[in-house]
Amino acid sequence: MGESATLTLRGESYELPLVVGTKDEVGIDISRLRAASGAITLDSGYGNTGACTSSITYIDGEKGVLEYRGYPIEVLATHSNFIETSYLLIFGELPTTSQLTEFRQLLTKHQFIHEDMRHHLEGFPPNAPPMAILSAMINVLGCFETDLSAADDDAHFMKQAARLMSKIRTIAAASYRKSAGRAMNYPRADLRYTANFLHMMFSNPFEPFDSDPVIIDALDRLFILHADHEQNCSTSTVRMVGSAQASLHASVAAGVCALWGPLHGGANVAVIEMLRQLIDSGQSLEDFVASVKNKDSKTKLMGFGHRVYKNFDPRARIIKEACDRLLDKLGISDPMLDMAMRLEEVALNDSYFIERNLYPNVDYYSGIIMRAIGIPTNMFTVMFAIGRLPGWIAQWREVRTNPTSRIDRPRQIYTGAVDRSYTPIAKRDSA
16 A cells, blocks of 8 residues: 555544655645545645646746656757647647648648638727637637547547647737737738737738747747646636536637736736836836835735746746847837836845845746737737647646546535524515
8 A cells, every 4th residue: 555644633534645746746635535534625726735637747836847748948948849849738749740740731721710700800899808809719719610529539639729729829810900900910821830920910911021030939939938837727727617528619718718817817917017107107216126125015026926936937037038139139229128127137136036036937028028029918918828728728638538537626615604594575674
């Protein structure tokens, strides 16, 4: 018999088996606790609860480690690209040349959305939030693609994954063009994934458009860094909806809604808002930093520190290099970007932040990069969703191909009223 933990409850002892991951992570299996003892555990926010076992992504927050399928994020960000990394996440292995070629061909083949979907786009008001449009249109897309394949069939599921990955950027770009009052751009067969997205976002009719390779590289790297991040709010949402055997489209649309929350996908937007307020207020950087340090102040330093990483966010190191190259190449003069660089320098050299491990995280640099590229703030979270999609697909598939999966059904501790007597409405009115 393997190792176990002992729980003593009201004089009774219960042996709970341990589950040890391939990285020696230890979990206590409480799946039989309620049946054996009548008790459940309480962990508000699930900060100490493992909802599943997974072979997709590994994080060590104390050491600042992030791996996809066993590959360090630093290696993938340096040597891979977004499409190859997406294939790795979804199917578990890096693709061969022929597999990658087939996947790219499917992305090109399925990059157009049905023309009738344009009517749905036209129905949204001009000021509709792009994330609302994205979630709704992904569900609409599922109505046009009813011949969906089984999740455990690699060859056919590749087509399903490619359809969604390809069309999400077309929908995203179309939502931006609509909000800007500009005509939708059709995708081009001669451009690869990220370059094609930039074309659909920014090109003008009858004018040549070629994105700078530095811009393409920065955005592609940003997509890689966001491709998966273990059991966060949106990913857990995708898995929970998928556990009900809901379709991939419905599950991903739910993930988009979860990502929309300002405490999740909106973190990079908060960085830009912080910088804007700092500039508009005329407050000196020194006074702002002093206010952040003041425990009685409500001033927050957005884009620094991370709930999971107790060390430097490994993604931040990578994206900072891309950010520096991008800003140097574009030579942009932007007071907000200048302020961001100054704030970064101050924080990285201040013992207050260093001692508390408050280093810039990926959200700090991603907002700077997207602003430099020309992506409006209301599209930041949409960009996050495009990058996170392969992770969602992989997580959904892991749930659906697990023969022991059951519908997710958390428990609760009831703290409401008890033993109340019903009072007829006539007596309630006269009371």
